[in-house]
Amino acid sequence: MPEQTTEFQRYAEQFLDSAQKAQSRLPQLAQEQLSRLLEQFAEDPFRYPDRIEAINKTGDLLYKHPDPPFEITCRIDREKRVITFIDFSLRVLVGSLVVISYSHSDDKSRLELKKFLQPMVQQGRIRIWDDTEIEAGDRWRAQITEFLGSASAAIFLVSQDFLASKFIADHELPVLQGAANERGVRLLWIAVRHSTYDMAVFPGELQALNDPKRPLSSFYRKADREKELVMIVQKIANAIEHVAVGTPP
Secondary structure, eight states: OOOOOGGGSOOEEEEOHHHHHHHHHSOHHHHHHHHHHHHHHHHOTTSSGGGEEEOSTTOOEEEEOSSSOEEEEEEEETTTTEEEEEEEEEOOOSSEEEEEEOOGGGHHHHHHHHHHHHHHHHTTSEEEEOGGGOOSSSOHHHHHHHHHHTOSEEEEEESHHHHHOHHIIIIIHHHHHHHHHHHOOEEEEEEOSOOOGGGOSTTTTSOBSSOTTSOGGGOOSHHHHHHHHHHHHHHHHHHHHHHHHTOOO
């Protein structure tokens, strides 16, 4: 049987003293996140070529990870399949990361909410992530976990489809509930359609941003629906501001 081609072999890792010192200066949580990222990076450092740029004539490369916002300086020997890490740093990002969790049956409500949140995005107060931003490839589940785990707040668009979703129940809610318990992530929800929310273990135990008995779908007039969305976004803004200063809403 022929030997496996090197194309699929993992890169070996070397750490200069500068990289070891930079890693040791990171907060404990960031060190854990970086370790997981380096494991993935060593499998295929060129998986996302748009994130890599040459920074000098000696061949040093800068890899910018979107979230968590790490910058990795390294040299890569493709022939020997060795990565030499030179430095690590965390970029300072503007705005709290807000994740929207929803059923695809409620995509219209997702788009509406993002439209009303857009002024906060333009002001740099928040960044929004939902599963439409997942990059193509085989790491889609890891991407979801990464973004859910690094969120400052999560907004659930609750309908019967949301409550019935096995994927949301098994893969999204546990990560976000864990982040709420460990890091104080704000968990907010919006009733977008009538549902048996009061029979659900979660998110029925939390306070909704609107009256669940009058979900967004019950507002037939555009003006009334938009007025309701303005009220909801004001509550979201208040919650996000308290996340930034670490105080209860």
